[in-house]
Amino acid sequence: MKNVTLRVWRQKNAGSQGRFVEYEVKDASERMSFLEMLDVLNERLVKQGEEPIAFDSDCREGICGACSCVINGKAHGPEKRVTTCQTYMRSFKDGEVITVEPFRAKAFPLIKDLVVDRSAFDLIIQAGGYISVNAGSAPEANTVQLRKYHSDLAMDAASCIGCGACVASCKNASASLFVAAKVAHLNLLPQGAPEKDPRVLGMVQAMDEAGFGACTATGSCEAVCPKGISMSFISRMNTDFITAGLKLRVHAPRV
Amino acid sequence: MNLNAHIPPGPLTQKWTNHKHEIRLVSPANKRRYDIIVVGTGLSGASAAATLAELGYNVKSFCIQDSARRAHSVAAQGGINAAKNYRNDGDNIYRLFYDTLKGGDFRAREANVYRMAEVSVNVIDHAVAQGVPFAREYSGYLATRSFGGAQVSRTFYARGQTGQQLLLGAYQALSHQVSLGAVKMFPRHEMLELIVVNGHAKGIVVRDLVSGKISSVMADAVVLATGGYSNAFYLSTSGGASNATAIWRAHRKGALFANPCFTQIHPTCIPVSGDYQSKLTLMSESLRNDGRVWVPKKGGDNRAPRDIPEGERDYYLERTYPAYGNLVPRDIASRAAKRVCDEGRGVGPGGLGVFLDFRDAVARLGKEIVEERYGNLFEMYREITADDAYETPMRIYPAVHYTMGGLWVDYNLMSNLPGLFVVGEANFSDHGANRLGASGLMQGLGDGYFILPYTIGDYLTRNEVNRPSSDVAEAKQAEQGTVERLNKLLTIRGKRTPVEFHKQLGRILWNNCGMARQEAGLKKAIVEIAELRHEFWQNVLVPGSHDDLNMALERAGRVADFLELGELLCRDALSRAESCGCHFRQEFQTPEGECLRNDAEHAYVAAWEFAGSDKPAQLHKEPLVYEEAHMAQRSYK
Numbered sequence: 001m002k003n004v005t006l007r008v009w010r011q012k013n014a015g016s017q018g019r020f021v022e023y024e025v026k027d028a029s030e031r032m033s034f035l036e037m038l039d040v041l042n043e044r045l046v047k048q049g050e051e052p053i054a055f056d057s058d059c060r061e062g063i064c065g066a067c068s069c070v071i072n073g074k075a076h077g078p079e080k081r082v083t084t085c086q087t088y089m090r091s092f093k094d095g096e097v098i099t100v101e102p103f104r105a106k107a108f109p110l111i112k113d114l115v116v117d118r119s120a121f122d123l124i125i126q127a128g129g130y131i132s133v134n135a136g137s138a139p140e141a142n143t144v145q146l147r148k149y150h151s152d153l154a155m156d157a158a159s160c161i162g163c164g165a166c167v168a169s170c171k172n173a174s175a176s177l178f179v180a181a182k183v184a185h186l187n188l189l190p191q192g193a194p195e196k197d198p199r200v201l202g203m204v205q206a207m208d209e210a211g212f213g214a215c216t217a218t219g220s221c222e223a224v225c226p227k228g229i230s231m232s233f234i235s236r237m238n239t240d241f242i243t244a245g246l247k248l249r250v251h252a253p254r255v
Numbered sequence: 256m257n258l259n260a261h262i263p264p265g266p267l268t269q270k271w272t273n274h275k276h277e278i279r280l281v282s283p284a285n286k287r288r289y290d291i292i293v294v295g296t297g298l299s300g301a302s303a304a305a306t307l308a309e310l311g312y313n314v315k316s317f318c319i320q321d322s323a324r325r326a327h328s329v330a331a332q333g334g335i336n337a338a339k340n341y342r343n344d345g346d347n348i349y350r351l352f353y354d355t356l357k358g359g360d361f362r363a364r365e366a367n368v369y370r371m372a373e374v375s376v377n378v379i380d381h382a383v384a385q386g387v388p389f390a391r392e393y394s395g396y397l398a399t400r401s402f403g404g405a406q407v408s409r410t411f412y413a414r415g416q417t418g419q420q421l422l423l424g425a426y427q428a429l430s431h432q433v434s435l436g437a438v439k440m441f442p443r444h445e446m447l448e449l450i451v452v453n454g455h456a457k458g459i460v461v462r463d464l465v466s467g468k469i470s471s472v473m474a475d476a477v478v479l480a481t482g483g484y485s486n487a488f489y490l491s492t493s494g495g496a497s498n499a500t501a502i503w504r505a506h507r508k509g510a511l512f513a514n515p516c517f518t519q520i521h522p523t524c525i526p527v528s529g530d531y532q533s534k535l536t537l538m539s540e541s542l543r544n545d546g547r548v549w550v551p552k553k554g555g556d557n558r559a560p561r562d563i564p565e566g567e568r569d570y571y572l573e574r575t576y577p578a579y580g581n582l583v584p585r586d587i588a589s590r591a592a593k594r595v596c597d598e599g600r601g602v603g604p605g606g607l608g609v610f611l612d613f614r615d616a617v618a619r620l621g622k623e624i625v626e627e628r629y630g631n632l633f634e635m636y637r638e639i640t641a642d643d644a645y646e647t648p649m650r651i652y653p654a655v656h657y658t659m660g661g662l663w664v665d666y667n668l669m670s671n672l673p674g675l676f677v678v679g680e681a682n683f684s685d686h687g688a689n690r691l692g693a694s695g696l697m698q699g700l701g702d703g704y705f706i707l708p709y710t711i712g713d714y715l716t717r718n719e720v721n722r723p724s725s726d727v728a729e730a731k732q733a734e735q736g737t738v739e740r741l742n743k744l745l746t747i748r749g750k751r752t753p754v755e756f757h758k759q760l761g762r763i764l765w766n767n768c769g770m771a772r773q774e775a776g777l778k779k780a781i782v783e784i785a786e787l788r789h790e791f792w793q794n795v796l797v798p799g800s801h802d803d804l805n806m807a808l809e810r811a812g813r814v815a816d817f818l819e820l821g822e823l824l825c826r827d828a829l830s831r832a833e834s835c836g837c838h839f840r841q842e843f844q845t846p847e848g849e850c851l852r853n854d855a856e857h858a859y860v861a862a863w864e865f866a867g868s869d870k871p872a873q874l875h876k877e878p879l880v881y882e883e884a885h886m887a888q889r890s891y892k
Contacts, residue, residue: 012803029528029531037531039533042807043754046752047752047796050798051798051799051805056321058496059330059495060494060533060534060536061330061537061635062635063416063418064327064329066325079638081634082638086638111804112803119321122323122433125324125430126430129427129430130385130427131386131427132431133385133428134306134309135309135704136381138377138380138381138384141379141380142397145394146391146395148391148392148395151391155420158423159419161419189386191384192386
């Protein structure tokens with residue numbers, strides 16, 4: 001059992017002033033997840049007639065990408081390669097003061113308390129993060145073979161859960177790791193090859209337009225990524241981007 | 256009530272082909288005149304919305320998550336079935352059909368199941384074309400593995416993240432259509448009411464979860480793809496937001512609710528650790544390919560699992576079901592686990608757990624191969640329990656996972672309310688009394704990509720374009736009712752939180768309508784749930800207002816609906832005086848403790864009609880008539 005002090009960012013909505021509010025949580029079990037600890041606190045707040053702390057979460061098994069939060073300065077908390085929902089109280093010390101903030105980035109406007117709007121990611125996918133195949137037109141699945149190496153690499157990239165930790169931890173609030181992962185997933189596959197060039201150009205442009213910053217290769221994104229997605233995908237994206245720019249004779253705004 | 260399933264005539268293998276010739280088409284020029292609402296963006300909803308838009312309809316897609324990509328299909332782990340026969344192990348469409356029908360203990364509709372097996376092969380083709388990175392052999396061809404209830408290897412997978420990868424495929428197809436302007440996307444919107452005009456579903460009332468704004472959205476047809484209702488049990492493997500409100504609101508407006516008591520308890524979940532627990536985590540069924548399930552032969556054996564010698568272990572699934580061994584269907588594996596725990600041989604705190612052991616698999620295959628197959632699951636297990644499953648066996652226990660029951664639909668996936676279509680887990684049709692592993696993904700995508708897009712056209716052509724404006728009286732009334740309900744929840748200002756009510760409902764359901772059910776317990780539960788519901792409407796405490804993001808209010812509305820659905824669940828379980836699949840009535844069992852079906856009296860779909868808030872629902876029966884298959888006693892021995 002542990003007693004901890006939480007300093008939680010509370011902000012009614014995007015237009016109002018936010019501030020840290022302190023809460024004491026007593027007797028948190030080691031086996032409790034961090035979000036379950038927040039649930040217990042929220043139950044107490046509701047009982048007192050106060051509004052609970054708003055935070056996003058859904059699957060609570062680290063795959064949906066809904067949960068966020070910067071905990072003690074680290075996106076998704078202290079443990080490596082886990083999401084906030086898979087962070088357990090055994091990772092904190094008795095008596096610890098834990099600071100909990102929303103993901104902060106210009107492209108992720110705040111909605112309430114710890115909840116931010118990550119719809120910029122959806123816009124980036126809409127700009128080319130797909131293979132344009134209509135239902136009904138697919139050939140038999142085994143007609144195209146894939147090198148296992150490529151298929152495994154594509155799967156590594158496709159593991160991205162779209163949580164946005166890479167953006168929250170980047171000093172430039174760049175979404176390069178997110179974009180690179182999707183570009184690599186699709187561009188590595190023969191099925192994705194025909195749209196390779198417009199895909200990378202469109203997605204990079206959408207990223208810039210949404211207000212994400214540029215990549216300066218500090219590596220903080222890879223360090224906090226709960227799925228351990230490698231920065232090497234960013235190099236791959238840059239290569240694809242330059243090649244596509246040359247081929248399509250499009251002026252590349254950032255190289 | 257006329258419960259016509261509209262099953263097409265002709266031999267089973269020709270029904271779907273013939274039906275596609277028979278049903279009417281909407282011409283390309285006319286498709287753009289129709290608006291279709293799709294609620295939910297999981298596998299069935301996202302695939303349906305994308306495909307309808309590809310065909311030329313105007314689609315409005317709604318989800319409660321902040322992005323369509325987070326619907327709970329994302330958490331499906333193990334795989335998706337398809338009758339490809341790539342292993343040359345004797346698989347075919349008929350075998351997949353029969354395995355599914357048998358797995359469901361002969362309580363599914365024969366024609367629907369056959370069609371699902373037929374389209375399964377198209378689903379794999381389409382997913383591969385979309386770039387879903389399924390596992391492959393070194394040759395570059397697709398790999399498969401085995402799942403429960405089958406003696407062939409027909410399950411395609413993408414590590415332990417098959418649901419995520421298939422959902423991303425559907426989400427990307429949806430995003431493509433959004434970029435073309437064919438789909439308008441409404442994330443963070445919750446459907447709170449169905450609008451019915453002249454007997455046809457014509458719209459929904461939604462609440463913008465951020466601004467709190469209530470509005471009516473009208474269309475020519477409404478598709479519900481809102482998933483199952485496992486969360487009625489409070490603790491389940493579903494996501495926190497998964498709820499029954501959309502289907503329950505439709506039920507209250509006249510849509511029949513079919514087989515609500517068919518709820519699946521999944522055998523391999525991480526056991527409950529405390530009262531604060533918010534959800535249960537599934538460990539994929541695929542683990543039973545290589546993991547062996549056992550308990551100590553003697554009760555109260557507290558030695559570390561590695562210290563218990565081979566001769567003192569009881570591999571009870573392999574012992575009782577030698578033909579299928581650890582890969583028996585879920586309902587059977589769950590009950591077997593409950594049985595050994597009831598005998599006092601369970602392991603871990605409270606004796607509620609059994610071992611799933613990979614010692615032999617690691618010895619046989621080497622750690623590397625085990626890691627390649629299940630690495631992310633072992634990782635997840637370690638994050639939650641702090642145990643290393645390569646070194647010590649996993650400890651698992653059954654948990655509520657999936658609901659086979661749902662809104663009643665005919666062969667066209669349309670409910671008894673014209674214009675209201677229901678796809679995926681939200682409908683009842685394909686899994687009978689128990690779903691086989693890796694069949695949920697198959698059904699969701701089959702419905703969305705290859706079935707609904709055809710059948711919805713037939714409804715649309717039979718009804719002229721008639722999209723009422725959101726000013727019609729029915730819409731205004733529905734909107735007003737929704738606002739009044741929200742206001743009521745906010746003004747009771749009682750003493751107990753929505754979560755407390757939810758937990759109590761979950762306990763009642765788990766204790767009386769869980770893995771084992773009996774008459775007295777079900778009757779008691781019906782009374783207790785009604786009392787709890789009355790208390791809820793007098794004593795619930797919801798802070799805040801309804802004009803901004805208010806998660807306590809969202810929860811309260813969902814719990815209110817679970818409190819009605821929970822009672823129906825028990826009523827259905829009480830009226831089905833037999834055991835079948837996941838519905839195990841202790842009064843009806845074979846001498847070996849297996850399900851004892853009563854085909855003479857209970858070979859029907861129980862379709863319940865809403866009769867009023869505090870009145871018992873009315874039962875209608877759709878007889879299950881099998882033209883090809885024979886209702887046999889299930890055996891996995």
